[in-house]
Structures are given as C-alpha cells and as structure tokens.
Amino acid sequence: MTAKIIDGKAIAAEMREDVAKGVKELIAAGGTQPGLATVLVGGNPASHTYVRMKRKACAKAGIESFHHELPDDASQEEVEKLIQTLNADSKVHGILVQLPLPAGLDEEQILRSISIEKDVDGFHPVNIGRLAQKGREPLFVPCTPAGCMILLEKAGAQIEGANAVVVGRSNIVGMPAALLLVKANATTTICHSRTKDLPAVCREADILIAAIGRAEMIRGDWIKPGAYVIDVGMNRVDDPSRERGYRLTGDVAYDEAMEVAAAITPVPGGVGPMTIAGLLANTLRSAQRTLP
Numbered sequence: 001m002t003a004k005i006i007d008g009k010a011i012a013a014e015m016r017e018d019v020a021k022g023v024k025e026l027i028a029a030g031g032t033q034p035g036l037a038t039v040l041v042g043g044n045p046a047s048h049t050y051v052r053m054k055r056k057a058c059a060k061a062g063i064e065s066f067h068h069e070l071p072d073d074a075s076q077e078e079v080e081k082l083i084q085t086l087n088a089d090s091k092v093h094g095i096l097v098q099l100p101l102p103a104g105l106d107e108e109q110i111l112r113s114i115s116i117e118k119d120v121d122g123f124h125p126v127n128i129g130r131l132a133q134k135g136r137e138p139l140f141v142p143c144t145p146a147g148c149m150i151l152l153e154k155a156g157a158q159i160e161g162a163n164a165v166v167v168g169r170s171n172i173v174g175m176p177a178a179l180l181l182v183k184a185n186a187t188t189t190i191c192h193s194r195t196k197d198l199p200a201v202c203r204e205a206d207i208l209i210a211a212i213g214r215a216e217m218i219r220g221d222w223i224k225p226g227a228y229v230i231d232v233g234m235n236r237v238d239d240p241s242r243e244r245g246y247r248l249t250g251d252v253a254y255d256e257a258m259e260v261a262a263a264i265t266p267v268p269g270g271v272g273p274m275t276i277a278g279l280l281a282n283t284l285r286s287a288q289r290t291l292p
C-alpha cells in the first residue's frame with residue numbers, strides 16, 4: 001500500500017482564499033475590516049518569525065494586523081494592561097499572544113485576561129473548558145488541532161467510532177486534538193512520555209496523531225495498515241547536504257509510514273500551514289459576530 005499524501009499546503013491555501021472572500025463579503029455587508037492584534041513579549045527569534053508569518057498572511061487575506069512588542073523583562077501587569085486595551089478596542093477582533101512567554105510571566109493568567117470573544121487562538125481556559133465538556137461549544141478552537149481535524153475530514157477518514165490515538169498531551173496540540181476527536185465521537189487514547197508499550201497502543205489506531213517533538217519516533221511497524229496519520233511534529237535534523245545545514249522532519253518515519261498508512265501528512269506541508277489558515281478563519285468569524 002502507498003499512502004495518499006494529505007496536502008495541507010493546498011487545503012490551507014483554499015481556506016485562506018475562502019477567508020479573503022469572506023472578508024470582502026463582510027465589508028460589503030456593512031461590517032468592519034477584521035483586525036488581529038499580535039502580542040510578542042521578548043526576543044525569541046522563532047516567535048518573531050511566527051508572528052511575521054501570521055501578519056503577512058493577515059495582509060494577504062485583507063485582515064488588518066496591529067502589532068505590539070514588549071521587552072523580555074515586561075511585567076505581568078504591563079502585559080495584562082496591554083491586553084485590556086486590546087479587549088476594549090473595537091477594531092481588534094482577535095488577540096494573539098505568541099507563546100512561549102518569557103519565564104516569570106504567568107501564562108495562564110495572561111491567556112485568561114483575553115476576552116473570550118477575541119480568543120482566536122482558543123487557549124482561554126473557558127474555551128478549553130467548553131471543549132472538554134459534553135454539550136458545550138467553545139467560541140474558538142485552537143488552530144493546530146482544528147487543522148488536524150480538517151485534514152482528516154478532507155482525507156476522507158471515518159472519525160466517528162474510530163480508534164484514535166494521540167501521542168502528546170500538550171495544552172496547545174495534543175490535549176485539544178484529543179478533545180476534538182472525542183467530540184467527533186472517536187474512541188480516543190491519549191499517550192505521553194509515561195505510556196507503556198507505545199508501539200502496541202499506536203498499532204490499534206485507525207487515526208494516529210503524533211504531536212511529540214521527536215524526529216521520526218513513530219516507525220512504520222507501529223502503524224495499523226490503512227490508518228490515517230497526522231504528523232504535527234516539526235523537528236530540525238542536521239543535514240549537511242542542505243544549504244541551511246538541516247532539514248525539517250516530523251515525528252513519524254514518513255517513508256516507512258507511506259508503505260502502511262491509508263493517508264499521511266508530510267512535513268513540511270501538512271499540518272503546519274493549517275495553523276495560520278485557522279487563525280485567519282477564527283479572526284474572520286470573530287469579526288462576523290459584530291455584524292448587527
């Protein structure tokens with residue numbers, strides 16, 4: 001069997017086009033231009049890159065972005081004060097606080113200070129709590145896990161009743177991905193660093209989501225024949241043959257998995273592009289709510 005490649009880049013591009021169209025329609029209907037505030041605290045180079053990419057994507061979709069940078073030694077009070085100002089700003093429909101925050105800041109308290117109506121990253125404890133509760137719906141769902149679900153649907157995976165395994169239980173990927181699978185009626189197992197016999201657990205998965213951060217940890221013989229595999233991992237592996245000296249690889253041994261799975265996301269070009277597309281879609285949705 002050769003797995004179908006789930007083309008996240010193409011699916012995300014379609015989503016971004018839909019958002020751009022939605023922005024035009026919103027404005028034509030008398031709504032305001034959607035606005036996303038980005039908050040960057042400190043000088044983490046990767047965070048700077050991510051925020052730059054998000055702002056560029058906003059501009060392409062017709063979403064205005066308002067960028068705010070605070071120094072590494074910004075106080076909790078300063079960050080929360082900025083968020084209060086953005087909560088009250090009617091031009092801002094989404095607030096994105098780029099994580100991770102510098103040590104010493106209370107991440108939970110900062111995320112909690114974002115108005116849930118503007119929580120386009122979906123990390124506010126109330127939104128996550130609603131995601132975890134039966135019969136409740138969050139206003140926003142975290143973008144990377146939401147992207148995983150879209151990729152599964154687009155690939156034609158049967159989610160309801162499937163055995164789903166998520167490897168990783170982080171607040172931003174693994175846990176919300178598992179909660180979304182439960183909401184979609186999959187029988188879901190969450191694995192982590194203390195899971196016993198991980199290969200055996202993975203082999204039961206009709207749907208396997210890997211969000212670990214360990215290059216090619218999941219081998220081909222851990223995968224059930226015909227499984228749908230979503231590889232969230234984004235790992236740098238030294239590669240002197242490349243100009244930049246490294247290549248990006250996922251948490252799944254891609255070539256091996258290709259022989260066994262029904263469908264798989266590549267890295268890069270799988271889950272990665274879905275995160276920004278989801279952020280744009282959430283910001284548009286937030287702005288649409290302001291229509292009379």
Ligand code: NDP
Nearest residue numbers: 144168169170173192193211212213232233234271272275
């Ligand atoms: P975290 O480090 O926060 O979480 C990793 C999880 O993997 C933890 O739950 C950890 O278990 C588990 N884990 C670690 N080692 C093992 C092991 N040997 N066996 C089983 N489980 C293990 O990472 P994130 O969730 O933030 O990110 C995961 C990956 O996804 C990274 O490669 C990251 O770069 C990528 N990523 C990609 C995004 C995108 O494509 N847009 C967005 C966000 C992340 P425990 O809880 O026990 O420590």
